[in-house]
Amino acid sequence: MNIFYMIFGEQPVHHVQAYLSIRTFQKQLETDDCIFVMTTHPELYKGSGVETIPVTDEIINEWKGDKDFFWRVKIKAIEYMANHFPNDHLMYLDTDTILYGSLKVLKERLDAGYGMMHLNEGHPSSMKTKTLRMWKQVAAHTYGGITLGLQHDMYNAGVVAIPRDKLKEVSCLALTLCDGMLNDEAERIVIEQYSLSIALYELTNLKVAEDLIGHYWGNKSDWVSMASNLMVNAYMKGLSVQEAVAAIDLEKLCKTPVFVHRSSTARRLKKRIDSCFKAKHHKYLFGSAMQG
Numbered sequence: 001m002n003i004f005y006m007i008f009g010e011q012p013v014h015h016v017q018a019y020l021s022i023r024t025f026q027k028q029l030e031t032d033d034c035i036f037v038m039t040t041h042p043e044l045y046k047g048s049g050v051e052t053i054p055v056t057d058e059i060i061n062e063w064k065g066d067k068d069f070f071w072r073v074k075i076k077a078i079e080y081m082a083n084h085f086p087n088d089h090l091m092y093l094d095t096d097t098i099l100y101g102s103l104k105v106l107k108e109r110l111d112a113g114y115g116m117m118h119l120n121e122g123h124p125s126s127m128k129t130k131t132l133r134m135w136k137q138v139a140a141h142t143y144g145g146i147t148l149g150l151q152h153d154m155y156n157a158g159v160v161a162i163p164r165d166k167l168k169e170v171s172c173l174a175l176t177l178c179d180g181m182l183n184d185e186a187e188r189i190v191i192e193q194y195s196l197s198i199a200l201y202e203l204t205n206l207k208v209a210e211d212l213i214g215h216y217w218g219n220k221s222d223w224v225s226m227a228s229n230l231m232v233n234a235y236m237k238g239l240s241v242q243e244a245v246a247a248i249d250l251e252k253l254c255k256t257p258v259f260v261h262r263s264s265t266a267r268r269l270k271k272r273i274d275s276c277f278k279a280k281h282h283k284y285l286f287g288s289a290m291q292g
């Protein structure tokens with residue numbers, strides 16, 4: 001099976017999360033498994049134990065398509081993997097994920113013809129604001145021979161796993177759906193996510209992966225802090241890939257919540273207080289000492 005991540009830019013927070021996710025998968029990799037990172041900065045993954053796929057800003061802009069929709073790039077990246085590695089199961093992952101269940105079970109599901117996404121978020125007709133508006137703009141429209149209806153739920157695309165024999169079909173249909181909705185001027189939100197959900201529903205037995213893969217989008221601050229500490233510890237101790245993987249304590253990680261409700265009122269009050277009491281009297285190192 002091929003596991004891959006898509007990470008653009010130099011923001012350390014994304015790469016730190018990727019390293020944590022990669023390490024949790026490396027704990028269970030077998031000889032026929034491979035991890036790829038598609039990135040504009042492959043140098044950040046030297047010695048990580050993964051394969052890199054360098055991409056340029058020009059490629060990213062091309063993948064955005066005529067409608068300049070950034071998240072179309074995710075489908076194009078899946079298409080790239082499908083074209084270059086057509087004989088292996090494929091699993092795309094957001095960086096804010098960890099494997100806490102069995103990789104063997106994941107592969108057994110793919111062998112049995114199941115496609116997977118992280119969880120079922122429900123039908124967009126029952127959602128709020130922009131997602132509902134998107135649904136109203138595409139409901140009952142037909143793209144690639146598929147008429148959108150109440151049978152098409154929205155699945156979370158933090159995990160997208162595709163059986164090998166459906167790789168090209170799923171990526172092709174997802175791209176057709178995405179471009180069709182963009183051409184119909186649908187609300188530019190979760191279009192790629194909905195396209196992948198529909199394509200996997202239509203072409204595979206779609207199943208959720210939340211019982212095996214955690215997705216901590218709802219508590220990133222705590223998880224990023226843990227991931228950063230693990231990376232610093234590995235770097236300062238000069239750990240090998242094998243030692244860094246062994247240092248991952250999944251039982252400890254799983255005690256950290258993946259979602260925490262934080263009061264929006266508290267956030268607004270903190271922002272107001274910070275704006276009223278700004279830091280003052282900054283003092284810097286003597287300039288000539290830096291120039292000498």
